[in-house]
Amino acid sequence: MKFFQHTLSNGLTLIGEQRKTAVSAAIGFFVRTGARDESEEVSGVSHFLEHMMFKGTEKRSALDITYEMGAIGAQANAYTSEETTVYYMAVLPEYFDTALELLSDMLRPSLDQKEFDVEKNVILEEIALYHDRPTHVLFEAAMRTFFGTHPAGNSVLGTIDSISALSRDQMQGYFDSRYAPNNLVLCATGDFNWDSFVEQAERYCGSWTRDDCPRDTAEHTPEKVEKTLTKAELTRAHLCLVGPGPSAQDPLRYSAQVLSTILGDSSGSRAYWELVDKGLADVASIDIDDMDGTGMTYGYVSTDPERIDQVGDIIRGIMCSPKPFSAEDLERAKTKLRTRLVLQGESSMRRLMAIGNEWLYRQTYSTLEEESQRFQKVDAASIDTCLETFTFEPTASVRLLPE
Amino acid sequence: MSTKQLFHTHTLANGLTILGEEMDSVSSAAFSILLPMGAANDPEGKEGSANVLSDLYNKGAGDWDSKELSQECESIGLQRNHGAGGEVSVFSGVLLSENLIKALELYAIILLKPRFPGEELDSVKQLALQDLKALEDRPSSKVMNELSSRFYPKPFGRSLLGTKDGIESLTIDELRTHYQKNLLPAGTILSVAGKFDWDTVVACVERNFGTLEGDFSKMSVGALPGKNQSFHLEKDTSQLQIALAYPSVSIDHPSYYTARVAVGVLSGGMSGRLFIEVREKRGLVYSVSASHSASRDRAAIFASAGTTPENGEETLQVMIEQLQGLENGVTEEELNRAKADIKSRLIMQSELSSVRCSALVNDWWNLSRLRPLEEIQTGIDSVTAQDIVEYAKQYPVEGATLVTLGSKKLELTL
Known part of the structure; x- marks a missing residue:
């Protein structure tokens, strides 16, 4: 694998990781914007x-975009989080140039009023869909509760x-303030030609103008x-516990990730043995979420409503007393995380997400080997250092129960 | 694919088949082991047997208790999955290739020397019952589960999770008997994909599984009758879930690739008719899709959507119009988009050793042979617009089974 990087004069950063043996190539725009950059209105x-x-640009209608993606068999999608918005396509290598031109054009949308009105209904349907998913309702409430008035706890869906009240012009205003090339x-990744990529990106995106895109x-x-x-009509009881965790810029995140794997991975962790293996909860997990300048450690359980107190005490107990763990526990957790990294390297799409997000958060690139070494270096002492700052003890506790 | 796939096959004297696909570009290895025991094989009144058994394997094997077993797997970095399906149970894993043989040795112990400890049964049953309840909180999964069980003839559409009564009534002796009865080498398929040494894999499997005995024959389901029936499950949810199924052609049928491309025209990527008409043009839903579900001797097209109750009737009506509309023709552009989508997915997913591994066991289970990617591509390429029109007339939406879940009942009127 070979890494390249170049910044256009307008501030748009291009990065690429080439793997000539790949059967596909993936392209993504990573935008440093999300729910935390929104005002309440x-x-x-x-x-x-x-x-x-x-849904359309100056030269393409919504249907043009859809049909052109379809014609090259592009596997395209996008997602929005509290702090990033990502647009991506995976294609066979021969369609790389077509996909790049299309995706670049899409990133300057026309925000057509008619399309805006129709899509508003789709968004309202999506809100209704997620309202029927207990885990979504719980996690959204847990983040809001943990972050209080801090913008990192803002709702992604709204x-x-x-x-309903949002206007097309408000959206245009938001776009203008957040989608400057220096914020992208x-x-x-995969099988593509770097020089041609740079030359085309300059052609398609070179005229976009730089602007300030501050973040609180x-x-x-x-x-x-x-x-x-x-x-109403809930069958399970759900609980989410949230406490402070290392940020995406904090080197302590490697130790925190290893510790959370020991405590709450979906199999073979303490939470697994104490809750799932015993049949007390159908799901029990402890994980970290490293965000921009802030972070969370969190635990989640789903159980029978009559057992929520007992199960809640157990998961809280694990988070509040993360030690002791054995040397073998530590080694197994590290092996797990390093195996996941190897598998990441075998897919253009997984690598795209890893290196795109790394650049967005830290403006650095790591090979799989370097990243693997960082997990390998985690030991009992580094976990102790991490626990001095981040105890894993939750501050926010949110339960979702049947009515 | 520019490079030719390198397949291996070997059948042991007792009928167990070993399959392999070597992949140059990866350093991982994946394996899948298919046992011929799924929800359809659960004894009457004991629904959930295969599901509970698949969890019980983890509760200790050979000299290891459940914790030791888990630690053995984790210490070689094995990412593993297991689960009972309709007719089969599949155990799969992926890890660094140098540990593959260790993993196969481990799984030989898990599958051939399981402890099935009686004292663990209660917690496994508890978990199975909790999974069953958790399904109630996932309306879009629940509706598909209900649709399958109402569409397919018994015992094929059974919920993989089993039933409350079935799970509660299970005893450890019944489960042990069920396991013994279904441990049949002639129905067992083991595949590896990625980086491995074929001869070492064969020798390892022969050594561990070679002494198993027993004949095996697959169950037959026959043709699916058209039904034309509607069911409603009342629930106080924000969205109404709409799901319907109607018969199609299975993998070994000459029109199989036509059906795949037809479903691609309806629901391939973002440019399928359902997405364009129901979501993009009318904004009626967030999610709408159709899929072709096919196995050895039965197949169906499933279509589903979720929408707020006031949009329910229009959503169902537009969906039906689109499904029926295939009979009236397909444009060349639509045809090409559907083909491009299927082929690019196929090729891109072929990068992953775990995906190839499960493709191998599925092909062997359904067809008793392996299909090179090239064969599938050729099959897809050969489909014409006229083929789709004729197929749609022969396998019409009329006679579908509809299930709705939410606060409004809909009727199928065709």
């Missing part, structure tokens, strides 16, 4: 805009009210909060 605009990116990374990265000081929500 336009809550949900990042995600709605992500949909509108497929609300029925905020989406254009990334390619104020420190977040969590408070202790407990909440119970209810939902």
Whole structure:
């Protein structure tokens, strides 16, 4: 694998990781924007805009875009999180140039009023869809509760009210303020030609103009909060516990990731043995989410409603007393994480997500070997250092119970 | 694919088949082991046997208790999966290639010397019952589960999770007997894909599985009758789930690739008719799709959507119009897009050793041979617009089974 990087004069960063033996190539625009960059009035605009990116440009209608993607068999999609918006396509190598031109054009949308009105209904349907998914309702509430008024806890989908009231011009305003080339990374992986990629990116994106795209990265000081929500016709009881964790820029995240694997991986972890193996919970997990300048450690369980207190005490107990663990526990967790990395290297799409996000958050590139070494170096002492700053003890606790 | 695929096949004297595909571009190896025991084989009144058994394997084998067993797997970096399907149970894993033989040795112990400890049965049953309840909180999965069981003749459409009564009534002795009865080498298929040494794999499998005995014959389902029936499950949800199924052609049928491309025209990528008409033009839904579900001797087209109740009737009506509309013709552009989508997915997924591994066992189970990617591509390429029109007339939507879940009942009127 070979890595390349180049920044256009307007600030658009291009990165690429070439793997000549790949049978595919993947391209993605990684945008440093998401729900945390929205004011309350336009809550949900990042995600709605992500949909509108497929709905037409100056030279293409929505159907043109869809049909052109279809004609080259592009596997295309996009997602929006609290702090990133990503647009991507995987194609056979011979269609790389076509896909690059198409995706670049899509990133300058016309935001047609008629398409906007139709798509608004799709977004409202999506909100209704997620309202029927207990885990989504719970996680959204848990993030809001943990982050309090901090923007990192903003809802990605927005609300029925905020989406209903949103205008096309408000969306245009948001686009203008967040999609400047210096706030984007254009990334390619798999089998492609770097020089031709740079030359084409310059041609398609070189005229985009630089702008300031500030983000509020104020420190977040969590408070202790407990909440119970209810939902009609719910069968299971769900609990999410959230505490502070290392940010995406914090080197402690490797130790935190290894520790969370020991404590709460989906198999063979402490949470697995104490809850799932015993038949007390159908899901039990502990994980970290490293975000821009902030982060979370969190635990989740799903169980029978009558057992929620017992199961909640157990998962909380694991998070509050992460030690002791054996040397073998530590080695097994590291082996797991390093195996996942090897498999990541065998797919253009998985590598695209890994290196695109790494550049967006840290402006660095790591080979799989370097990343693997960082996990290999984690030991009991580095985990102790991590625990001095991030105890894994939750501050926010949100339960979702049957009505 | 520019390079030719390198397949291996070998059948042991007892009928167990070993399959392999060597892949130059990866450093991992994957394996899949298919046992001929799924939900359809569960004894009457004991629905959930295969599902509970597939979890019980993890509760100890040979000299290891369940924790030791898990640690053995994790110490070689094995990422593993297991589960009971309709007619089969599949155990699969992926790991660094240098550990493949260790993993196969491990799985020989798990599958041939399981402890099935009686004292663990209660917690495994608890978990199975919890999974069953958790399904109630996932309306879009629940509706597909209900549709399968109402569409396919018994015992084929059974929920893979089993039933509450079935799970509760299971005893450890019944499960042990069920396991013994279904441990049949002639129905067992083991595949490896990625980086491996074929001779070493064959020797390892021969050594471990070569002494098994027993004959095996597959169950037959026959043709699916058209049904034309509607069912509704009342639930206080934000969205109404709509799901319908109607008969299609199975993998060994001459029109198989036509059916695949027809479904591609309806639902390939973002440019399929359902997505364009129901979502893009009318904004009625967030998700709408159709899929072709085919195995050895039965197949169906499944179509589903979720929408708020006030949009329910229009959504179903537009879906039906699109499904029926195939009879009226398909443009060359649509045909080419559908083909491009299927072929590019096929090729791109072929990068992953785990995907190839499961393709090998599935091909062997369904066809008793392996299909090179090139054969599938040729099959897809050969489909014409006229083929699709004729296929659609022969396998019409009329006679579909409809299931709705939510706060509004819909009727199928065709």
